[in-house]
Amino acid sequence: MSDRQPRTLFDKVWSDHIVVHETPETPAILYVDLHLIHEVTTPQAFELLRQKRLPVQRPDLTLGTMDHSTPTTPVTTFRDLEVVGENAANQVRRMQDNCREFGLELFGLDSDYRGIVHIIGPELGATQPGKTIVCGDSHTSTHGAFGALAFGIGTTEVGHVLATQCLLQRKARSLSIDISGALQPGVTAKDVILATIGQIGVDGGTGHVIEYRGDAIRRMGMDERMTVCNMSIEAGARAGMIAPDDVTIEYLHGRPRAPGEADWDSAVARWRGLPSDPDATFDKAVSVQGDQLQPMVTFGTNPGMVVPINDPVPHDTGDASFRKALDYMQVAPGKPLTESRVDVVFVGSCTNSRLSDLQLAADMLRGRKIAAGVTMLIVPGSQQIKKQAELLGLDKIFIAAGAQWRESGCSMCIGMNGDTVPRGQLSVSTSNRNFEGRQGIGARTILASPMTAAASAIAGRVADPRTYL
Amino acid sequence: MQPVRRITSRTVVLPTTDVDTDQIIPARFLTTTSRDGLGQHLFQDWRFRADGSKKEDFVLNEDTASGCEVLVAGHNFGCGSSREHAIWALLDYGIRAVISTKIADIFRSNALKNGLIPVVVDDATHAALVGTAGSEVSIDIAGATLRLADGSEIAFAIDAFARYCLVEGIDELGFLQNHGDEIAAFEGHRNWKP
Numbered sequence: 001m002s003d004r005q006p007r008t009l010f011d012k013v014w015s016d017h018i019v020v021h022e023t024p025e026t027p028a029i030l031y032v033d034l035h036l037i038h039e040v041t042t043p044q045a046f047e048l049l050r051q052k053r054l055p056v057q058r059p060d061l062t063l064g065t066m067d068h069s070t071p072t073t074p075v076t077t078f079r080d081l082e083v084v085g086e087n088a089a090n091q092v093r094r095m096q097d098n099c100r101e102f103g104l105e106l107f108g109l110d111s112d113y114r115g116i117v118h119i120i121g122p123e124l125g126a127t128q129p130g131k132t133i134v135c136g137d138s139h140t141s142t143h144g145a146f147g148a149l150a151f152g153i154g155t156t157e158v159g160h161v162l163a164t165q166c167l168l169q170r171k172a173r174s175l176s177i178d179i180s181g182a183l184q185p186g187v188t189a190k191d192v193i194l195a196t197i198g199q200i201g202v203d204g205g206t207g208h209v210i211e212y213r214g215d216a217i218r219r220m221g222m223d224e225r226m227t228v229c230n231m232s233i234e235a236g237a238r239a240g241m242i243a244p245d246d247v248t249i250e251y252l253h254g255r256p257r258a259p260g261e262a263d264w265d266s267a268v269a270r271w272r273g274l275p276s277d278p279d280a281t282f283d284k285a286v287s288v289q290g291d292q293l294q295p296m297v298t299f300g301t302n303p304g305m306v307v308p309i310n311d312p313v314p315h316d317t318g319d320a321s322f323r324k325a326l327d328y329m330q331v332a333p334g335k336p337l338t339e340s341r342v343d344v345v346f347v348g349s350c351t352n353s354r355l356s357d358l359q360l361a362a363d364m365l366r367g368r369k370i371a372a373g374v375t376m377l378i379v380p381g382s383q384q385i386k387k388q389a390e391l392l393g394l395d396k397i398f399i400a401a402g403a404q405w406r407e408s409g410c411s412m413c414i415g416m417n418g419d420t421v422p423r424g425q426l427s428v429s430t431s432n433r434n435f436e437g438r439q440g441i442g443a444r445t446i447l448a449s450p451m452t453a454a455a456s457a458i459a460g461r462v463a464d465p466r467t468y469l
Numbered sequence: 470m471q472p473v474r475r476i477t478s479r480t481v482v483l484p485t486t487d488v489d490t491d492q493i494i495p496a497r498f499l500t501t502t503s504r505d506g507l508g509q510h511l512f513q514d515w516r517f518r519a520d521g522s523k524k525e526d527f528v529l530n531e532d533t534a535s536g537c538e539v540l541v542a543g544h545n546f547g548c549g550s551s552r553e554h555a556i557w558a559l560l561d562y563g564i565r566a567v568i569s570t571k572i573a574d575i576f577r578s579n580a581l582k583n584g585l586i587p588v589v590v591d592d593a594t595h596a597a598l599v600g601t602a603g604s605e606v607s608i609d610i611a612g613a614t615l616r617l618a619d620g621s622e623i624a625f626a627i628d629a630f631a632r633y634c635l636v637e638g639i640d641e642l643g644f645l646q647n648h649g650d651e652i653a654a655f656e657g658h659r660n661w662k663p
Contacts, residue, residue: 019655020648026630029648031655033663041552043502052642061663069500087500094502131663138551138575154553154579156641164645166652170628172574202487203545203571236548238574270661302487302548321486321543414496423519435491435549437514 006277008174009243010209013149013274017132019166027168033131034148035161036117037064037104039095040416041136045159046098056102057165063126064099064106066092067116068416072379072406075109084417102162115382115408118142118350122226123384125255129244129271134161139350139432140239141232145225146252147244147274149209152233172238175208176282179216181291186466188360189224190352190430190449192216193231194296194306196288202304205237208284211276212242216290222251223356230351231432234303243275295465297337298434298447300325305434309452309464312336328436329444337446337462343425345376345403345457346439347450349413352430353381355388357450362394364454364468365401371460376403377419379411403457415440428456472638473584475609476565478538482602483528488542489549490576494558496550507554508561533603538565541598545569547576556583566608568615570595581631582641588615588625611636 007015014030022028035058042064049056056062069088075081081089092109099106107114113124118139121127129147134140136158143150153167160167177200179192197204210232217225225242232240242248249268252258259267294308305325307313315333316323326333331340347353347361358380370376378398380386386408389395395405411419413431420440421427427445430453431438434445448456451465458468498510515527523530540559546569547555556579559567566586577587586608590598597617598606604618610632615623634641645652 019651024629025633026644027628029645029651031652040499044504044553047502048642085500091500091502128663136551136553138549152551152575154551154556154575154582156553156579156582160642160645163642164649164652165656166645166648168630168641168645202548203573206545206571206574233549233575236545236573267661302489304487319486320484324485416496416499433489433491433549435489437495438491441495441497441514441519 006280008276008280008282009147009211009241009274010149010174011280013130013132013147014171016130022170027170030132030167030169032134032161032165032167033061034121034126034133035062036121036133036135036140037062037158038068038117038135038137039066039091040068041155042098042158043091043094044155045162046102048159049102049162054163056104056162059103059105061165062104062162063121064095064104065114065117065120066095066108068410068414070109070409071417072409072411072419074407088417112383115384116350116353116410118230119353119381119385122146122222123255123382125252125258128252128258129248130274134167138233139230141237142226142230142350144229144232144239144241145222146248147241147271149239149241151239172209173207173283175205175210175237176285177210177212177288178214178285179212179288179290180214181216181289182219183216183290183293186295186451186469187293188449188451189220189227191293191296192288192290193228194298194303194447195293197231197235197303198296198306199288200235200286202234202302203236205232205235208237210235210237210240211282212240214290217242218245221356222247223354226354227351231303234432244271295449295452297452297462299329299331299337301328301434301436303432303434303447309462310336310338338464340426340462342374342428342456342461344421344427345370345374345453346379346412346427346429346431347453348377348379348381348411349431350381350410351432352450353379353385355385357430358385358389358394360450361454362397364451364458364465365403366397368401368458370402370457374457374460376457377406377412378403379406380408382408412439414438421445428453428462470584470638470640473586473610473635475607476538476586477605477607478565479536479603479605480539480541480598481528481534481537482541482599484543484599486543487545487548490547490552490555491549493547493555494552499552499554504557506561507558508563511558511562536563538563539606539608540564540567541595541602542567542569545571545573548573551575551579553579553583556580556585560585568595568598581628581635584635586610590615590623590625594623
């Protein structure tokens with residue numbers, strides 16, 4: 001073994017899960033410790049199992065929830081789902097049937113632990129350092145914040161994991177992103193990752209697993225680290241990882257699926273060995289000056305088209321795709337976005353729907369009203385977060401400000417459940433994708449932090465959160 | 470899976486960069502529980518107006534695009550979500566290969582598992598393909614070469630195992646299942662349990 005060579009966090013987790021080594025002719029067989037499943041990307045995989053008469057190999061390592069196609073208005077009966085649409089209702093019903101048939105645990109519509117798949121894994125403590133975690137969803141990279149190797153897979157691969165608990169994989173290259181310095185007030189983890197994607201581009205991480213390092217990362221809590229890792233895929237990376245430390249360990253202690261007291265010390269000892277060795281090398285390295293960052297907003301139709309909030313939108317480069325993006329967004333080059341009138345504000349999604357995100361928005365909205373004509377949706381990432389927020393009275397702050405307080409789900413990030421931005425309207429959203437039509441046909445999306453989103457809701461235009469600090 | 474050995478077709482060129490899977494198949498069509506029938510919604514919002522009428526200036530709606538099985542796409546095609554529906558939609562529509570200067574990781578992985586051939590070429594070859602839209606190209610999967618209309622042949626990289634599975638029509642799940650003993654041994658010998 002190559003134990004004497006310095007290894008990265010990624011190297012360590014990868015090699016710990018190799019069932020069969022890769023060769024020039026064949027990929028590695030990689031073992032999966034946790035398979036998260038949801039209603040959208042699994043029905044065709046279950047159908048394959050049924051056709052081949054295969055059971056699920058490890059139901060105990062498989063965890064299901066429903067998040068994409070579910071309403072964010074309260075569901076008391078299955079009939080309520082019909083407001084979302086017949087197909088969505090059918091998909092949810094199919095998920096319930098599949099989990100029942102194959103003996104899988106499902107945090108269903110009536111569960112207090114239901115929520116966005118990437119929120120509930122960490123919340124339950126099922127997401128742990130050193131695990132391999134996969135899900136038929138590209139934002140699986142979120143779980144890398146704990147020092148897990150976590151990545152999104154397609155439905156065919158979902159079938160592979162259900163049937164064998166393994167995947168065929170070639171090892172990705174490694175990319176170190178060092179984020180240094182203390183963030184300025186009003187600048188959050190969301191701004192860090194948006195600026196990073198702006199710096200390396202939406203394909204800057206393709207073929208790589210990112211490790212985020214540096215003192216700015218060390219100062220972040222787990223919620224913020226998850227925000228950073230969540231958007232690794234928006235830079236094209238397979239996964240994003242952060243080495244576990246005291247913050248990680250403290251977060252996990254006592255959670256329902258974390259190791260119990262009897263196993264805790266040995267688990268912690270194992271986790272302590274995961275950080276990259278001091279002299280480990282990466283295939284590529286990038287530095288980001290965290291202390292120089294401003295609140296960031298996107299101006300185009302991918303997350304790499306991003307500027308500091310008071311900077312002008314870049315001038316037309318003569319590139320047809322760039323022009324197409326600006327035309328779609330109806331933004332003018334050479335001017336900042338700060339005068340643009342906002343129609344919809346969305347605080348939610350697996351990027352920014354955790355309790356600390358909601359607190360940032362609430363701090364800004366406390367005692368204030370959102371502007372006339374603005375619709376604001378606040379969608380907690382899980383039913384547990386909803387409950388915690390209500391214990392802190394955040395719901396009352398949101399409602400008093402004129403925002404809508406909803407049940408958990410993916411909601412307006414992807415618009416599969418009826419929560420959509422009307423055609424042509426401008427949305428400031430804490431989600432992860434500003435692709436054309438992502439939040440609804442013809443919807444125009446500006447990605448931003450929860451603070452910028454809340455400030456924009458108050459101002460009725462794209463607004464610098466530092467104005468309201 | 471059916472073997473895929475050679476694809477010979479005229480090209481259709483969509484040079485837009487960073488085409489994400491939300492464009493290829495918008496999320497509102499993902500409530501299906503089937504793999505079939507998604508081709509009708511391929512590039513829905515680029516092909517059709519709100520009233521359902523065709524946008525005549527979109528490349529796939531041009532008469533010359535009819536029957537083209539090879540899509541020449543802009544840099545970083547297939548970025549964004551992991552939805553395999555994007556692959557199913559392209560195949561159902563009749564696209565069997567995508568040529569670009571970069572193809573996103575999950576899209577490429579999904580493509581290979583369904584017999585859609587991802588071909589990454591250099592900038593010069595890509596420019597030549599964009600400049601000769603509608604010309605006939607031929608992709609030899611076993612030989613991993615792309616033959617252009619002028620007869621020149623360009624080698625492209627394709628994972629050896631994926632190529633073997635494509636050419637022989639082998640399902641990767643079968644390969645994994647054949648390693649059941651090793652998987653069981655791995656589970657038995659781990660020094661910690663997930």
